[in-house]
Amino acid sequence: MARIGIIGSQGRMGQAIAAAIADAGEDFAGGVDKGGDVTAIAGNADILIDFSSPAALEGNLDAAMAAKLPIVIGTTGLEERHHWLIDAAAEHIPVLQTGNTSLGVTLLAHLVREAASRLGEDWDIEIVETHHRMKVDAPSGTALLLGEAAAKGRAVDLAANAVRGRDGITGKREAGTIGFAALRGGSVAGDHTVHFLADNERLSLSHLAENRGIFAKGAVRAAQWLIGKGAGRYTMPEVLGL
Numbered sequence: 222m223a224r225i226g227i228i229g230s231q232g233r234m235g236q237a238i239a240a241a242i243a244d245a246g247e248d249f250a251g252g253v254d255k256g257g258d259v260t261a262i263a264g265n266a267d268i269l270i271d272f273s274s275p276a277a278l279e280g281n282l283d284a285a286m287a288a289k290l291p292i293v294i295g296t297t298g299l300e301e302r303h304h305w306l307i308d309a310a311a312e313h314i315p316v317l318q319t320g321n322t323s324l325g326v327t328l329l330a331h332l333v334r335e336a337a338s339r340l341g342e343d344w345d346i347e348i349v350e351t352h353h354r355m356k357v358d359a360p361s362g363t364a365l366l367l368g369e370a371a372a373k374g375r376a377v378d379l380a381a382n383a384v385r386g387r388d389g390i391t392g393k394r395e396a397g398t399i400g401f402a403a404l405r406g407g408s409v410a411g412d413h414t415v416h417f418l419a420d421n422e423r424l425s426l427s428h429l430a431e432n433r434g435i436f437a438k439g440a441v442r443a444a445q446w447l448i449g450k451g452a453g454r455y456t457m458p459e460v461l462g463l
């Protein structure tokens with residue numbers, strides 16, 4: 222049985238992950254929340270799962286490295302500097318970071334990349350996401366990973382082509398851009414659609430999360446897979462064999 226520690230354990234995802242750990246027959250090694258000491262749970266764990274806050278990331282990676290533990294990071298709202306920290310940590314320990322741990326979104330990203338590579342620039346790409354009213358970051362980590370998939374399919378850089386929201390006299394849509402729109406309200410666990418829009422036709426690829434259990438199950442599956450791996454940065458498609 223793997224001993225799994227949760228960072229952000231009292232949060233919506235932390236609680237869902239604790240339930241998924243029990244469902245998977247693994248051991249809950251303890252949890253930590255804001256103001257808590259990650260090193261205390263690291264000492265009792267075989268792996269850490271972090272669904273907390275970007276502000277906690279650096280300390281969590283330091284604690285994982287000090288205890289030589291693998292870590293699954295599901296926290297979103299990460300910036301470029303956070304990805305540098307993850308890359309640096311991955312030279313010492315196994316790290317898996319993803320904006321979405323579900324099987325469905327992992328496959329969706331694959332399909333989006335494929336569609337983007339086959340459809341020309343006359344197909345505009347727009348990504349629309351809806352989440353519950355408590356979500357604090359936008360666009361969602363999933364929307365950004367789907368945007369990355371579309372950009373890879375087109376062999377372009379996402380940062381140079383992303384339009385993250387529109388307001389006022391925006392001018393015409395620039396060819397080749399990838400647009401993002403975020404809706405917030407109610408209790409929606411996660412709803413993402415990537416639209417490919419051409420003259421007179423539209424292709425839309427969607428995923429709907431009906432509850433957080435799918436993310437929690439995927440996070441535990443990723444943790445089980447990551448234990449025993451060498452140092453490096455790993456991905457959900459590797460976990461799921463996609």
Ligand SMILES: NC(=O)C1=CN([C@@H]2O[C@H](COP(=O)(O)OP(=O)(O)OC[C@H]3O[C@@H](n4cnc5c(N)ncnc54)[C@H](OP(=O)(O)O)[C@@H]3O)[C@@H](O)[C@H]2O)C=CC1
Nearest residue numbers: 229231232233234254255273274277295296297320321322
């Ligand atoms: N990758 C994926 O598949 C998914 C990712 N997410 C992401 O996971 C994260 C958490 O989401 P959710 O559970 O809904 O959010 P919540 O706000 O419900 O939970 C976050 C938890 O993290 C704790 N926390 C905040 N700061 C720290 C810190 N510095 N150190 C330790 N713990 C801290 C909070 O404690 P306190 O309340 O005391 O501040 C809280 O218990 C978000 O970034 C979200 O986008 C969510 C779903 C799926």
Ligand SMILES: O=C(O)C1=N[C@H](C(=O)O)C[C@H](O)C1
Nearest residue numbers: 297320356361362363410411
């Ligand atoms: O905050 C959430 O709830 C979610 N966050 C992730 C994201 O930002 O994409 C994944 C999921 O959609 C739920």
